[in-house]
Amino acid sequence: MMRDFFVLxxxxxxNMARSRSSRKFGKFSSSSPLLYALTMxxxxxxxxxxxxxxxxxxxxxxxxxxxxxxxxxxxxxxxxVSSMISTMTVLYLLSSTPMFVYNLFDSKDMExxxxxxxxxxxxxxxxxxxxxxxxxxxxxMLILIFAFYGNVVMGGTLGLLCGFAxxxxxxxxxxxxxxxxxxxxxxxxxxxxxxxxxxxxxxxxVMIWVLIINTVKPSADTGMDVLxxxxxxxxxxxxxxxxxxxxxxxxxxxxxxxxxxxxxxxMPIFIxxxxxxxxxxxxxxxxxxxKPSFEWxxxxxxxxxxxxxxxxxxxxxxxxxxxxFIMAAIFIFQGQPLSGTIxxxxxxxxxxxxxxxxxxxxxxxxxxxxxTYPVKMWELVIPKILIPTFGFxxxxxLLAILYYVLKDxxxxxxxxxxxxxxxxxxxxxxxARIFLKNPRRSKELRRMxxxxxxxxxxxxxxxxxxxxxxxxxxxxxxxxxxxxxxVLGVYVSPAGTVxxxxxxxxxxIKRIGTALYRMENF
Amino acid sequence: MIKARKLRKRFGDLEAVKGIDLTVKxxxxxxFLGPNGAGKTTTIRMLTGSLKPTEGEVEVLGxxxxxxxxxxxxxxxxxxxxxxxxxNLRGREYLEFIMNIYRVPRRETLxxxxxxxxxxxxDYLNAFIGEYSHGMKQKLVVVSVLMRRPRVIFLDExxxxxxxxxxxxxxxxxxxYADEGGSIFMxxxxxxxxxxxxxxxxxxxxxxxxxxxxxxELRKLSKEGHExxxxxxxxxxxxxxxxxxxxxx
Numbered sequence: 001m002m003r004d005f006f007v008l009x010x011x012x013x014x015n016m017a018r019s020r021s022s023r024k025f026g027k028f029s030s031s032s033p034l035l036y037a038l039t040m041x042x043x044x045x046x047x048x049x050x051x052x053x054x055x056x057x058x059x060x061x062x063x064x065x066x067x068x069x070x071x072x073x074x075x076x077x078x079x080x081v082s083s084m085i086s087t088m089t090v091l092y093l094l095s096s097t098p099m100f101v102y103n104l105f106d107s108k109d110m111e112x113x114x115x116x117x118x119x120x121x122x123x124x125x126x127x128x129x130x131x132x133x134x135x136x137x138x139x140x141m142l143i144l145i146f147a148f149y150g151n152v153v154m155g156g157t158l159g160l161l162c163g164f165a166x167x168x169x170x171x172x173x174x175x176x177x178x179x180x181x182x183x184x185x186x187x188x189x190x191x192x193x194x195x196x197x198x199x200x201x202x203x204x205x206v207m208i209w210v211l212i213i214n215t216v217k218p219s220a221d222t223g224m225d226v227l228x229x230x231x232x233x234x235x236x237x238x239x240x241x242x243x244x245x246x247x248x249x250x251x252x253x254x255x256x257x258x259x260x261x262x263x264x265x266x267m268p269i270f271i272x273x274x275x276x277x278x279x280x281x282x283x284x285x286x287x288x289x290x291k292p293s294f295e296w297x298x299x300x301x302x303x304x305x306x307x308x309x310x311x312x313x314x315x316x317x318x319x320x321x322x323x324x325f326i327m328a329a330i331f332i333f334q335g336q337p338l339s340g341t342i343x344x345x346x347x348x349x350x351x352x353x354x355x356x357x358x359x360x361x362x363x364x365x366x367x368x369x370x371x372t373y374p375v376k377m378w379e380l381v382i383p384k385i386l387i388p389t390f391g392f393x394x395x396x397x398l399l400a401i402l403y404y405v406l407k408d409x410x411x412x413x414x415x416x417x418x419x420x421x422x423x424x425x426x427x428x429x430x431x432a433r434i435f436l437k438n439p440r441r442s443k444e445l446r447r448m449x450x451x452x453x454x455x456x457x458x459x460x461x462x463x464x465x466x467x468x469x470x471x472x473x474x475x476x477x478x479x480x481x482x483x484x485x486x487v488l489g490v491y492v493s494p495a496g497t498v499x500x501x502x503x504x505x506x507x508x509i510k511r512i513g514t515a516l517y518r519m520e521n522f
Numbered sequence: 523m524i525k526a527r528k529l530r531k532r533f534g535d536l537e538a539v540k541g542i543d544l545t546v547k548x549x550x551x552x553x554f555l556g557p558n559g560a561g562k563t564t565t566i567r568m569l570t571g572s573l574k575p576t577e578g579e580v581e582v583l584g585x586x587x588x589x590x591x592x593x594x595x596x597x598x599x600x601x602x603x604x605x606x607x608x609x610n611l612r613g614r615e616y617l618e619f620i621m622n623i624y625r626v627p628r629r630e631t632l633x634x635x636x637x638x639x640x641x642x643x644x645d646y647l648n649a650f651i652g653e654y655s656h657g658m659k660q661k662l663v664v665v666s667v668l669m670r671r672p673r674v675i676f677l678d679e680x681x682x683x684x685x686x687x688x689x690x691x692x693x694x695x696x697x698x699y700a701d702e703g704g705s706i707f708m709x710x711x712x713x714x715x716x717x718x719x720x721x722x723x724x725x726x727x728x729x730x731x732x733x734x735x736x737x738x739e740l741r742k743l744s745k746e747g748h749e750x751x752x753x754x755x756x757x758x759x760x761x762x763x764x765x766x767x768x769x770x771x
Contacts, residue, residue, distance in 0.1 A: 366608065371571065372571065
């Protein structure tokens, strides 16, 4: 039975390895695809996990960790580890479950796989393993926390190894739960909904992280102790109701909780039952029988209207719009307008570049259909430039004006508006240029831009932000610098950066036009 | 209505289309046939302005593609080989977008759209395109083109993915449009469709238009006296040797 699964896995990894690997990995990935896939999955875990473990364990005093808290019989280590694991478990389930559903529906080979004489459980398992590399860092952290706990409560290498083994068992249980949930959800969710839920869940989990970090942080104003603040959580987090508690209790020497391992072995049976008749294929819409009556809303700017609709429906659009404004507002209204502006520009510069990439991607997926529209190629790009530039730019202008009216009537606030607008505009063009260098990109947002491209964008954004806004403000605040430096910092730097951005933008516009014109063979 | 003169397209070292001349008159359905990789899609893309020819001229409705590209695009309809659409739009929104970008007359287009939706059973316009099956998308594309009633329509494998009823309706509609003076240029691998529908047929092989004419005229080209289009096509494209293959299998 498992032979079928390994055959599937071998050819699936061969396919994945060839599409991902660069030439230098060509032979390795072709001759040993399983080993290659395993290496590529484990590499970030090892590279990230080992240093993290040593940094984490070296900063914590084990004697303190074993002290019993003043309330109940819970040790500090129990509370610390329980809170970390429960948070990570929730985040993991929240992000991985809809992602599994989406991956199932999005698999181009699913139709072919379903025709093969293999069990559905093996297909499901294959798809889960294919998407596993995406969450390898989360898994590493989860397992490392168990290893850390084992080391603290049992002591020595044996404790570390036991913790590691129990951590893997717990992770398998989490994986099974998310597969079970995915199997159930796949019966109710369509492909589009699953994709949206996956992205929304991903960003919600990021928000939860930020929220938790801020909640647990000791308050300097009140002097409240962290442990006191966590008191209310203790009972809840260390309850045996949670599966992770069973596994922690095993490491603590409580043999009764070995029964916690039973679900690990039982779960595949349930999953197999549930997916018995699942087809894992995107179903045609059920929103039928709508009487074809139309209220045609005419538009003078159909391309802009269409792009706004597509942008609005990107699952990450709300997050991308909300996050920089919230961050900037926090800093600006705490009396740090420069930090707020720099943070805003750093985030929106990247988001503007990603936004135009996302919008261009919609056209690339349809190519060459957009070439049949009765418009010039440039008309296709203009709305895509306008959306991020005005979306982020106008938002910033409102924020700055609000600050100017309510808080501080400094000239910097008003001058920063056109500068920020120009930076975002230039970043949008930068994003378009980078995207069009290789229009055959992944459909997945997280793989749309590679790390080098992200770094290039960040380098440009920071240079433009510092040159036009950062340096002048710093030099104005510095009292004890020579007149020459002051002139250079306050006048030459912003003027030079503005000229650079204008020239860059003109050049980029020309190149984008040429790239689109030449892109007939895409 | 459609004229191509010495149309040539090179992709690096590969010459996909090697100097094609063709004409499609008003009121004519022109079937463009050829084996896989013969250059059909490249030709149709050059005729519709989505691909620039390396050499040669394209004229549609008396306008030159080089000088009147936008006007031509506004006047023609294109059904591509794959119904790729914006997946995050609803069907209704996509049609609205097409109406706005082609600036069509409002009242008559809406009336025609209503009729076409009923004819093709397009009752899923409120759902997102991402949820559609291949056939549902194909019907939406067909409806989005026919609702504009263009005078020249290009169709690349239009019946692929359509159910029997929709395919039949499409064929009848195309015939009706042609009888009313429109020009239809279509590619298909279903030779029965071409045989029954097309007034003239062009056969392309390895980038060269190897035969062109009515079915009668094509029959005269057969050295082996083939009558039906399938045998004729296979003979003319040099793919007619089956006995050895079948015996070997």
